Amino acid sequence: xxxxxxxxxxxxxxxxxxxxxxxxxxxxxxxxxxxxxxxxxxxxxxxxxxxxxxxxxxxxxxxxxxxxxxxxxxxxxxxxxxxxxxxxxxxxxxxxxxxxxxxxxxxxxxxxxxxxxxxxxxxxxxxxxxxxxxxxxxxxxxxxxxxxxxxxxxxxxxxxxxxxxxxxxxxxxxxxxxxxxxxxxxxxxxxxxxxxxxxxxxxxxxxxxxxxxxxxxxxxxxxxxxxxxxxxxxxxxxxxxxxxxxxxxxxxxxxxxxxx
Ligand SMILES: [Zn+2]
Ligand SMILES: [Zn+2]
Numbered sequence: 001x002x003x004x005x006x007x008x009x010x011x012x013x014x015x016x017x018x019x020x021x022x023x024x025x026x027x028x029x030x031x032x033x034x035x036x037x038x039x040x041x042x043x044x045x046x047x048x049x050x051x052x053x054x055x056x057x058x059x060x061x062x063x064x065x066x067x068x069x070x071x072x073x074x075x076x077x078x079x080x081x082x083x084x085x086x087x088x089x090x091x092x093x094x095x096x097x098x099x100x101x102x103x104x105x106x107x108x109x110x111x112x113x114x115x116x117x118x119x120x121x122x123x124x125x126x127x128x129x130x131x132x133x134x135x136x137x138x139x140x141x142x143x144x145x146x147x148x149x150x151x152x153x154x155x156x157x158x159x160x161x162x163x164x165x166x167x168x169x170x171x172x173x174x175x176x177x178x179x180x181x182x183x184x185x186x187x188x189x190x191x192x193x194x195x196x197x198x199x200x201x202x203x204x205x206x207x208x209x210x211x212x213x214x215x216x217x218x219x220x221x222x223x224x225x226x227x228x229x230x231x232x233x234x235x236x237x238x239x240x241x242x243x244x245x246x247x248x249x250x251x252x253x254x255x256x257x258x259x260x
Contacts, residue, residue: 001136003160004257006039007031008215008249012061015140015162015215016045019133023110026069027054027129027140030061031252033068042254047073051109052100055079056119057126057143058086067091076100078114082125102127117154119144122189130154136260137208138162142216145188147200157206159260162249165198165214165231166191167221175221191216194227198234205240213247213256224248 006014012031018024024045029036033047040046053075056062066087070077071094078100079087088099106115111134116127121143128141128151139155142164155161172182172193185191192200201212214227228248235241247256 001131001133001138001159002259003138003162003211003213004043005162005213005215005249005255006036007252008217008255009251010061010166010216010218010220011251012064013142013216014039014065016040016043017131017138018045019110019112021111021133022049023051023112024049025052025054025109025112025131026050028056028062029053029065029069030063031065033065033072035252036065036069039254043257047075050075051112053077054114054129055083055087056128057121057123058083058090059123059143062143063087063090067094070094070098074098078102080125080127083123086124115154117150119151120146120148120189122184122187130158138260140215144192145190147192147196152200152203155204157208158204159208160211160213160258161201161204161209162213162215162256163197163201163204164192164216165194165222165227165248166216167193167218168223168226168230169193169195171226172218172221177220185218185221191218194222194230195234198231201231201235202238202240205235205244209244211245211247211258211260213249213258215249217248217251219251
């Protein structure tokens with residue numbers, strides 16, 4: 001399987017995943033369709049061959065380009081009932097057949113099995129995704145205020161874990177955001193700090209895990225070097241860095257382009 005981050009920050013998120021048998025999806029389309037077309041071209045791909053768009057939740061940094069991209073390439077868009085209730089009026093005209101409600105349990109697109117789980121976030125019905133082919137498993141978890149045992153259990157032993165390292169707690173505390181916004185971000189329905197991300201990874205990393213990609217960094221309250229160092233130190237303390245490659249996704253641009 002392949003993974004590549006196309007955009008990853010509080011200003012826009014989109015992640016490309018493909019199987020070796022030609023199934024490919026985007027998880028979230030939080031930048032413009034034009035941006036996505038260019039970013040896919042940069043890695044030798046095209047939206048024309050995508051199998052589906054998977055949406056985590058309705059916040060603008062996850063849905064900005066969905067409507068245009070889905071219309072232009074006739075792509076099905078998968079989201080929860082709650083997310084559809086929030087985005088239906090925003091995505092513009094789509095055929096009803098393109099608006100797919102996530103089934104109750106995991107489902108398949110060709111040889112790709114897609115599972116999802118609820119995250120803790122201030123959105124209608126937000127989810128994270130776990131994508132597997134016969135041999136490999138890629139997990140993507142962003143926009144959650146806390147990690148619980150279900151998340152840790154489902155992400156455990158993924159070959160690649162893409163997980164949010166949103167903010168440094170000290171930078172957030174001393175930063176220029178208003179008090180209510182600071183409260184929102186650090187709440188149980190906000191975003192994961194670098195520290196919480198590292199602690200969670202200690203329990204998620206298994207013998208198969210080779211790649212960890214830190215995602216959705218705040219441009220205001222984090223730095224790539226800080227996120228990397230904090231998580232690396234936590235993994236080192238847990239004796240877990242030996243065979244793990246730790247990446248930090250760029251805010252915009254193809255990065256963490258990984259063949260697993
Ligand atoms: Zn977000
Ligand atoms: Zn969000």
